Amino acid sequence: MSAEASVVITGLGVVSPLGIGYQASWDALLAGRTGLRRITEFDPVNLRSKLAGEIVDFDPAEFVKPRKSLKVMARDAQLTIAAAGMAREHANLGADDVDPDRFGVLFGGGVIRSPLAEVAGPYAACTDDQGYDFSRWGTDGLATCFPLGMLKLLPNMLACHISIMHDARGPNNTICQGNASGLVAIGEAMRVIQRGQADVMIGGGASSRANAYDLVRLQLTEEVTDCDDPERACRPFDIDRNGQLMGEGAAALLLENRVHAEQRGAPILAEVLGVGTAGEAVTPSRPFDGTSIRAAVRRALNDAKLSPQEIGFVVAHGLATRAGDFIEATALAEVLPGRPVLGMKGYMGGLGPADGAVEAAVAVLALDHGHVPPTLHCDRPDPSCPISVIHGRPLTTFARTCVLVTYTLAGQAAALVLAKR
Numbered sequence: 001m002s003a004e005a006s007v008v009i010t011g012l013g014v015v016s017p018l019g020i021g022y023q024a025s026w027d028a029l030l031a032g033r034t035g036l037r038r039i040t041e042f043d044p045v046n047l048r049s050k051l052a053g054e055i056v057d058f059d060p061a062e063f064v065k066p067r068k069s070l071k072v073m074a075r076d077a078q079l080t081i082a083a084a085g086m087a088r089e090h091a092n093l094g095a096d097d098v099d100p101d102r103f104g105v106l107f108g109g110g111v112i113r114s115p116l117a118e119v120a121g122p123y124a125a126c127t128d129d130q131g132y133d134f135s136r137w138g139t140d141g142l143a144t145c146f147p148l149g150m151l152k153l154l155p156n157m158l159a160c161h162i163s164i165m166h167d168a169r170g171p172n173n174t175i176c177q178g179n180a181s182g183l184v185a186i187g188e189a190m191r192v193i194q195r196g197q198a199d200v201m202i203g204g205g206a207s208s209r210a211n212a213y214d215l216v217r218l219q220l221t222e223e224v225t226d227c228d229d230p231e232r233a234c235r236p237f238d239i240d241r242n243g244q245l246m247g248e249g250a251a252a253l254l255l256e257n258r259v260h261a262e263q264r265g266a267p268i269l270a271e272v273l274g275v276g277t278a279g280e281a282v283t284p285s286r287p288f289d290g291t292s293i294r295a296a297v298r299r300a301l302n303d304a305k306l307s308p309q310e311i312g313f314v315v316a317h318g319l320a321t322r323a324g325d326f327i328e329a330t331a332l333a334e335v336l337p338g339r340p341v342l343g344m345k346g347y348m349g350g351l352g353p354a355d356g357a358v359e360a361a362v363a364v365l366a367l368d369h370g371h372v373p374p375t376l377h378c379d380r381p382d383p384s385c386p387i388s389v390i391h392g393r394p395l396t397t398f399a400r401t402c403v404l405v406t407y408t409l410a411g412q413a414a415a416l417v418l419a420k421r
Contacts, residue, residue: 007190008421010266011091011254012361013083013204017053017247017348021086025358026365028347029373030394035348036230036245042116042212048219050228052210053247053349055079069161074112074152077161079250079354080206084162087202087252095167097264104170104198105162106189107252108181108205108353109155113213118146158206162252170198176353178408179317180277181205182251183356183416187275189255199260206250207352214246222409223321236318236343236375237325237389239382244319247349251357253364270364273401274304274417282411290331292413293405297335300403300415308336311417312399313372313390315359317406318343319350320377328407329385336403340395341387342366346376356406360416363402367420371396 014021017035018028028035036051044050060078063085064070070078084105121144126136151157156174163172171192175185182205189203209215218224225243227233235241261268276299278292301308314336317328320343332341344359351358366372372395381389400420407413 005194005196006258007193007255007272008258008261008268009253009270009272009364010256010261010268011087011093012269012364013086013090013252014358014361015055015058015079015082016249016358017055020058022361022365025362029362032374032376034230034346034376035247036233039210039215041210047215048224048226049233049245051230051233051245052215053245053249053351054210055248072148072151073161075208076109076112076206077158079208079248080107080158081161081165083204083206083250083252084166084202087254088166091254091266093200093254098200100167100169102170102199103166103168104192104201105159105168105172106175106185106192106201106203107159107162108175108185108357109158110176110178110181110207110353112153112155113211114153116212162202166202168202177412178410179350179352179355180406180408180412180414181353183360183404183406183414184277186253186272186357186360187277187414187416190272190275193255193257199257201255202252203255204250204252205353205355205357207354208248209246209350209352210248218246225320232377234320234346234349235377236320236345237329237381237385237387238378239380241320241322241325244321244345245349247351249348249351249354249358251354251361253357253360268421270367270421271419272416273306273419274300276300276303276415278413280411282409288327288409288411290327292411293328293331293407294335296413296415297403297405300417304417306401306417308339311336311339311401311403312397313340313342313395313402315363315402315404316341316343317355318345318375320345325382325385329387332405333386338388340372340390342372342390343375343378346378356404356414356416359404360418363404363418367399367402367418370398
């Protein structure tokens with residue numbers, strides 16, 4: 001297959017705070033319904049914000065077969081398997097429709113946390129009236145741990161579980177670049193197909209950040225909103241924004257060589273035209289300034305052979321922090337001037353490695369349906385953010401292309417260009 005092979009998307013699988021399945025998430029977006037809610041995993045009474053984008057009514061046993069595999073799956077992996085299975089079903093990819101040796105996986109992941117219930121026992125085993133005794137961990141603490149517990153915490157297990165369950169024996173890799181992971185994974189999956197190393201790839205990202213560890217860490221190190229009203233919290237590009245929130249989710253996109261998809265009569269939802277990645281040196285004396293965002297977008301446009309004026313809309317990272325949104329908006333105004341911009345964090349919070357993947361699935365649906373959901377909770381766009389924010393109502397559009405952008409405060413950035421089928 002040629003290095004110029006067209007790579008298309010034939011299936012979507014989404015598990016998000018808005019619902020299970022891409023249709024449930026899309027319906028919630030159109031209804032302007034947020035997936036932010038009060039944290040239920042633990043009592044958040046001492047947190048700055050009591051909200052997160054938790055997924056409710058998710059039963060992993062409906063998606064993980066055999067069920068005994070759940071013993072070695074963290075929640076991140078469970079969400080991954082659900083999304084991958086739904087993407088394959090949506091694409092109508094049967095067992096005989098692809099050579100297993102040309103069927104691969106590229107997935108974005110990150111730090112995986114143990115539930116509090118699983119660490120309570122080992123902690124208690126090392127605790128007495130004097131408090132926690134580190135010297136007892138090697139004997140008393142480890143003795144109470146699940147012997148295969150480490151398998152649940154390895155980020156590469158997301159891609160591994162997909163390949164095992166779907167007999168995908170082709171190229172297999174994991175991307176760990178924070179919030180940029182999902183978009184980078186989809187872009188790399190496109191590259192694998194373009195190089196002729198696979199006919200079909202499952203690309204995407206997953207993360208469960210609505211847990212005590214991540215929520216407490218975020219509160220201590222980054223700007224978190226103090227708003228506890230789900231209908232007002234997390235306000236991307238709004239003049240009154242005052243911080244981000246966390247969530248959990250997963251999305252899988254089934255990517256195929258166009259010739260392969262057409263030969264089996266698959267529905268073609270969209271085409272992946274280009275990807276760009278970049279980094280910038282971030283130090284205490286040189287904070288993040290968006291240089292990597294500019295470079296990633298320019299590289300993606302160059303890869304897609306498109307000009308900024310040919311882009312219909314942009315799905316921004318939109319953390320809803322004071323500095324972050326200003327930096328991103330300033331960068332987007334320079335490389336994609338005048339393009340309508342959607343920020344999705346008001347619907348779900350920040351999903352970490354799942355961010356770009358879930359947003360890519362939404363972008364595919366927006367291209368297909370001809371309208372883009374509004375930026376939730378952005379009632380008054382900040383005039384210091386020089387972009388045209390989609391807010392108040394959906395944007396009805398005949399756009400055939402869009403750009404997705406994600407970045408990390410450590411300096412990594414990624415951009416992906418999608419086109420209508």
